[in-house]
Amino acid sequence: MTNDPIRVLSTLPIDAAPGHEGTEACSVDNPASRVIRELLARVGDKWSMLVIGVLHDGPLRFTELQRKIDGISHRMLTQTLRSLERDGLVTRTSYPEIPPRVEYAATELGRSLSVPVIELARWAAAHHDDILNARDAFDDEH
Secondary structure, three states: OOOOHHHHHHHOOOOOOOOOOOHHHHOOOOOOHHHHHHHHHHHHOOOHHHHHHHHOOOOEEHHHHHHHOOOOOHHHHHHHHHHHHHOOOEEEEEEOOOOOEEEEEEOHHHHHHHHHHHHHHHHHHHOHHHHHHHHHHHHHHO
């Protein structure tokens, strides 16, 4: 066995009951659970998946990317891009031109992440009314 959390994650058997596949991956018993939590936090933050989604179809310059993501500040886009680059989900390419040109693109790993994210978005859209009704009922009770 190795100390590399990604390799550990990929070699751990996950024998879960139907409907609970992957639950051991998030368990404290899994040495890779810290990495999993960090990546789930990245996926769940406000901007990362929007950036990945916008970059899915091809590279964009910073200003083009900012224009396509409503409400994101320059500072937040910079932080998000750096984090995504660190996680291997986005690449930054600087071209030696005048003026300098920098493009950001989703990596193959980043594009593969968009598949479950799109499914989650479809689930949210399909259950939008149910969620709003549940919230209203909860708020009425409390």
